[in-house]
Amino acid sequence: MINIAVLGYGTIGSGVVEVLGINGESIKKRAGDQINIKYILDLREFPGDPIMEKLVHSIDVILDDPEINIVVEVMGGVEPAYTFVKQALLRGKSVVTSNKELVAKHGAELLDLAKERNLNFLFEASVGGGIPIIRPLNQSLTADEIVEITGILNGTTNYILSKMSEDGLDFDTALANAQKMGYAERNPAADVEGHDACRKIAILSSLAFGMQVDFEDIYTEGITKITDTDIKYAKVLGARIKLFASSIRGNDSHVHAMVAPVLIKANHPLFSVNDVFNGIFVRGNVIGDVMFYGSGAGKLPTASAVVADVVDAAKHIGKNIWTIWSSKKLELTDINQVQHRFLIRVAGEIEKAKAEANKLFGEVEEVMVPEITGEYAFITGSITEQEMKEKKEFLDGVVSIIRVRF
Ligand code: HSE
Numbered sequence: 233m234i235n236i237a238v239l240g241y242g243t244i245g246s247g248v249v250e251v252l253g254i255n256g257e258s259i260k261k262r263a264g265d266q267i268n269i270k271y272i273l274d275l276r277e278f279p280g281d282p283i284m285e286k287l288v289h290s291i292d293v294i295l296d297d298p299e300i301n302i303v304v305e306v307m308g309g310v311e312p313a314y315t316f317v318k319q320a321l322l323r324g325k326s327v328v329t330s331n332k333e334l335v336a337k338h339g340a341e342l343l344d345l346a347k348e349r350n351l352n353f354l355f356e357a358s359v360g361g362g363i364p365i366i367r368p369l370n371q372s373l374t375a376d377e378i379v380e381i382t383g384i385l386n387g388t389t390n391y392i393l394s395k396m397s398e399d400g401l402d403f404d405t406a407l408a409n410a411q412k413m414g415y416a417e418r419n420p421a422a423d424v425e426g427h428d429a430c431r432k433i434a435i436l437s438s439l440a441f442g443m444q445v446d447f448e449d450i451y452t453e454g455i456t457k458i459t460d461t462d463i464k465y466a467k468v469l470g471a472r473i474k475l476f477a478s479s480i481r482g483n484d485s486h487v488h489a490m491v492a493p494v495l496i497k498a499n500h501p502l503f504s505v506n507d508v509f510n511g512i513f514v515r516g517n518v519i520g521d522v523m524f525y526g527s528g529a530g531k532l533p534t535a536s537a538v539v540a541d542v543v544d545a546a547k548h549i550g551k552n553i554w555t556i557w558s559s560k561k562l563e564l565t566d567i568n569q570v571q572h573r574f575l576i577r578v579a580g581e582i583e584k585a586k587a588e589a590n591k592l593f594g595e596v597e598e599v600m601v602p603e604i605t606g607e608y609a610f611i612t613g614s615i616t617e618q619e620m621k622e623k624k625e626f627l628d629g630v631v632s633i634i635r636v637r638f
Contacts, residue, residue, distance in 0.1 A: 234546045237271040237294040240307035243414050244330050247535025263546040291316050295323050302545045305329040314338055321345045328541040330357035330534055336431035336447045340559035347552045354541035359432040360510045362533030363526035369439045370555050376516030378440035382478040385432040387508035387529030388416045388423035389455050389475045394506040397463050415508050415529040425454035426491040433477035437489055443562035451567040453492040464601045471495040488565040497638040568618035573636040577609045579629040592623045611636055
């Protein structure tokens with residue numbers, strides 16, 4: 233029997249209990265042994281819940297028990313998760329986590345600790361919920377040099393943008409629905425301001441390039457400024473607005489990374505990734521383009537990825553699964569040097585705005601939405617972020633600027 237302890241009985245923790253309950257028999261066959269939850273750590277009480285008999289309030293009970301082989305950390309947040317996970321590894325227990333804040337900040341160090349001790353530190357559920365992406369990057373795509381990873385990595389924002397576009401819901405109602413369904417973070421600012429997607433692309437980039445990509449270095453813009461008017465422009469263009477998290481290696485081998493809403497058209501592989509679904513597009517120099525798609529948030533999909541890692545850890549007791557993620561920092565290209573096209577909306581007198589736009593940006597593509605008056609919208613040619621910043625200072629009445637990927 234493989235004894236495990238689950239740290240945190242929230243959405244994911246209770247999902248782990250449920251998945252092991254639903255699929256216990258087939259999981260036993262795949263792991264080669266029975267997976268038994270011996271302890272659940274939580275500060276709260278859960279009267280009437282059968283897990284009460286496994287509930288403990290102190291991490292020491294788990295750390296001191298030599299029967300515990302695997303610790304599952306699904307508490308979220310950096311502390312106390314980091315301290316608990318580090319102690320577990322130092323006490324000879326493998327760790328499985330869904331915690332992107334923890335992995336983005338301390339992944340390299342925790343992987344090293346696990347490697348030195350022939351243990352495992354696995355984190356498939358930290359990115360893309362139930363979608364397998366960490367394991368493919370570590371194992372299936374190792375013959376390739378990764379050139380690009382672009383993902384819709386946050387289910388909540390994808391749900392909000394989809395509902396605003398398809399059902400005409402306003403931002404707050406769509407967010408409230410996402411919270412009700414258990415997709416959103418405890419503090420939904422982490423979703424809507426792009427921080428969650430930022431940590432996830434930092435993890436994927438660190439794995440893809442084998443070096444530490446600090447999430448603090450990634451330019452991050454959320455979806456809070458996207459309005460129903462922006463969505464009308466997208467519709468007229470036959471486009472959709474998606475929150476992209478990208479990491480791209482240029483011809484000079486330098487990598488740039490960013491999180492921001494972008495306009496894409498139907499020819500982009502991520503165009504049809506809607507609602508709470510996530511999609512991750514990976515381009516390798518040998519394999520070409522690969523896509524991963526699935527439920528990016530939610531109790532059972534995320535718990536499925538956690539339990540799959542538990543099975544992997546159970547199959548590799550005493551043997552480390554090698555993961556290349558050095559703590560050496562990867563210096564990202566200054567975002568100001570990156571080129572995009574931009575949709576710019578300018579309020580005011582149309583002829584004046586048009587003349588200004590032409591003077592500043594040269595030839596631009598006008599975008600007209602019949603029911604919208606009192607503003608002028610246009611798409612620039614490909615220019616650097618720096619040029620954009622400088623030129624917008626000379627434009628009167630800028631209402632919104634969205635990057636264009638077509
Ligand atoms: N809040 C996250 C999301 C949960 O919406 O994608 C999964 O990490």
